[in-house]
Amino acid sequence: MSIIRLKRDNMQILQEKLIWFLGCGSLLAIFFKTNLAHRLPDTQISVKLRTGLFLIVTGTIIGIISRLGILGQWLLDSGVSFYLESIFGYLIGWSLLIWGVIEWSGDYRARSDQPLAKSRLRLFTEKASGIILKEHTTNSLLEGISKYLLLSLDCQAVVLHKHEDNDTLSLIFQHGLQPESEQALQQPQRESIFVAAYRDRKITASDTSSDLHPHTRLESKGDPLICGLSMPVVSHDETLGVLSVLGTRQRAFDSGELEPLDIVCSALAATMEAEKTEHDLLYEEAFRKITKLISAPFAKDSSMISALVESAKLVQAQLSFWELNLYLPDNGRSRSHVFALPEGGNVNIHEGYFSKTDYSYLYKDTTNIFKAPERQALVMPLNIGNISAWLELRFENLRFAPDYLSELMKAWALLIAHKLGNEQLQKTQKQASQWLGAIRYCQERALSTDNVAAFLQEMATMIVDLELATFCRISLADPQKTLLKMAALAQTRPLNWSDERDEIPAAELELHYQALHERKIIAFNQDNQSRKISELEASSILPDGVRHGLIVPLSIGEDSVGLITMGEFRGGERTSGIAELFASNLAALISMVLSWHKEKRVSQEIIEGKKKLTIIQREPQKAPGEFTPKLRTRINGPLAGIMASCEYLHRSQPGIDGEVSHYLDVIERNAARLHEITAEITA
Incomplete structure (x- = not known):
């Protein structure tokens, strides 16, 4: 009976301890699960509460183990389990728990409202x-x-x-x-x-x-x-x-x-x-140092390319980039110069035409520095006169580029633009000298040429060779000015033509028609809506990709007889008037040659007419019926020359003296009368 009672007492004790274990364990789990420690006003309070709960749970576990005899009866008989369970588990655990709750509740109720x-x-x-x-x-x-x-x-x-x-x-x-x-x-x-x-x-x-x-x-x-x-x-x-x-x-x-x-x-x-x-001070110091480095090469009496490559070497020693690209628009064939850097990577200088289709990343902004993430690059537009160029600095990862990179690019771009501007000025002066020499040569050729077609082709080729334009086309108009026929064509390289025709109706060419009839130079620009050539006109007379150029009329006296069309691919128009002046002088020389050629042809016709008339006068008189066909042919030839000469003099000399004009009218009238008599005789 006593044994049964003892077992019953042990079961009750185990049940109580199990209840304590489950309760304290649940509180401890809730404590960690809700992250209550972070919500308590002091981390020391949370340590006391957690430690107290942990000791109570531990003491309860020790009591359960000793009562069940899992580790042997000695643990219960020796009293070790009692000391561990009661003193360390309950006494110290409950003390810490109560201490923590008292501190928490006291602090919680220390003030009213909140x-x-x-x-x-x-x-x-x-x-x-x-x-x-x-x-x-x-x-x-x-x-x-x-x-x-x-x-x-x-x-x-x-x-x-x-x-x-x-x-x-x-x-x-x-x-x-x-x-x-x-x-x-x-x-x-x-x-x-x-x-x-x-x-x-x-x-x-x-x-x-x-x-x-x-x-x-x-x-x-x-x-x-x-x-x-x-x-x-x-x-x-x-x-x-x-x-x-x-x-x-x-x-x-x-x-x-x-x-x-x-x-x-x-x-x-x-x-x-x-x-x-502090960052600004470091930034300013670093920027000043690197700006001084890149300025030194540009101060030397060297070319822009040499200065750019030397400065790139100095910059690469301060910040790691792997490619520097300079894009310079030009009318000639596309070409690139590649210079290897000691630390790896290249300096690439590209010259040529950069279309928006193939180089879209260059046209995101035409004035301000901008990022090109798809190329891990920073791009700085350069405005040199009216020409647009670009400086591009590429990195393996643009995110790690220094903060002063934008300012560095701007300073670098100014140095390059200044150097390029000086070189462009020298080039312009050299070109002006070449063009003046070319004008003198054209004058000599105009005085000595007998072959108009060869002369026109030589002039068109000269315009292209002197880099005035990428292509040049000289067209002559019919007397009614309804048709333009190509007389000469020159181009720097084989270009793509959407519709390459030798003869084009003037009605299809709005600006060309205007230049021909108004006898004025017209500058067209495909990027300017007010001066843009229509798609039909551009496809009919311009090669693909030409963006701007000039239409220069050719004249004989007060009458337009043709046009010079010249165009180029570069991004900006030339600001210098030398190119237009050269084209105007060349057009005047061509007009003079065309005028001389016409006068020479008319004079030859007059001389031939006089010869034929002399022969007729020296022949013996024969019966009208016998000489009729021959007589009409010989008389009508000189008469045509006389009438053409009169017409030319009237048109080419609008301010001719009144008396001279009167006698020209008499000559023309009598020539017409002779033509009528000839017709009556041979009828």
Whole structure:
């Protein structure tokens, strides 16, 4: 009977201990599962509570093991289990647990209204002051203070976005975000509270997850973040960034909860301002050093290419890039010069025509420096006179390029533009000298030529050889000016023609028709809507890709007889008037040759007519019927020459003396009368 009672007592004791074990174990599991330690006002309190619960659970387990005799009866008989269970398990465990609860409840009820929130604020203020005095960098400051900030505001994540030079925000610190969420907030969306706080320079709050990110669900330790509070970090009226706290439950932030965030933002403003000042000093020093390096080669009396390659070597020693490209528009064949750098990579100088189709990355901006992410490059447009060129610096990863790279590119571009401008001026002066010599040569050829077709082809070729244009076409018009027939064509290389015809109706060519009838030079430009040639006209008379050029009329007296069409591919028009002046002088020489050729032809016809008339007069008189066919032929030839000469004199000399004009009319009238008599005799 006593044995049964003993077993019953042991079972009751085991049951009680098991209940204690399950209860304390449940409390301990809840403690860790709810992360209660982070919600308590002091980490020491949480340690006491956790240790107390742990000791109670451990003591209970020891009591159960000893009562069941799992390790033998000696454990129960020796009293070891009693001391472990009672003293260490219950006595010390309960003491720590009660101690922690007393401290927590006392602190919780220390103040009225919002005792927990205010105690958290007091704790945050105490902790934050020490961290702010100790830490002097943005990351270390936030690393130390973020957990206390989240505790005081009952939030789960904190993020800091920094204002960049391109007027965007970028994430520089986060605590509590999952990796996917961190990636999503690297560049915040325009609709987010982060951008709104920066843009409006005021505190912005939301309890809607779409205001944090419209397309991605943000998470902290598996729980979705649905609310947030963003405050701008402002120093000396300049917004340096935006500090935000994010939570996993819908809530409204009251004014009292803004104090911790305001404390952190004030500390961040001072820290970020100091870092910015230090960064600017280092930036200025590095920029001054590297600018001095690249300026030295350009100060020497060397070519632009030599200066560029030498400066690239010096720059590569300071920052690692793998390719430097300089694109120079030119009318000639496309060509590249490649120079290897000692540290690896190349300097490439490209000359030729760069179409928007093949080089689209060059045309994103024509005035400001810009990034080309698809090429990991920074591109700087160069404006040299009216010519556009480009400087491109490529990296293995553009993200690791130094902050002063943009300013360096601008300084480099100015040096290159200045050097190129000087070389272009020298080239222009040399070209002007060549063109003046070419004009004198053309004058000599105009005085001595007998072959008009060969002369026209030589003039067209000269325009191309002197790099006045990529192609030149000389067309002559019929007397009615309804048709333009190609008389000469020259081009720097075989070009693509959509519709290469020798004869083109003038009605299809609007600007050419205008130049022909108004006898004026017309400059066309396919990039200027007001001076653009129509697609039909361009495809009929221009090779593919020509962007601008000149249409110069050819005249005999007051009458237009043809046109010179010249065009090129380069990006900008020539600002110098030398090219147009040369084309005008050349057109005048061609017009003079055409006029002389016509006069010479008319004179030859007159001489031939006189010879025929003399022969007729010397022949013996015969019967009318016998000489009729021969007589009409010989008389009508000279008469045609006389009438043509009169017509030419009338047209080529509009201001002719009145008396001379009268006698010309008499000659023309009598010639017409002789023609009528001849017709009557031979009828």
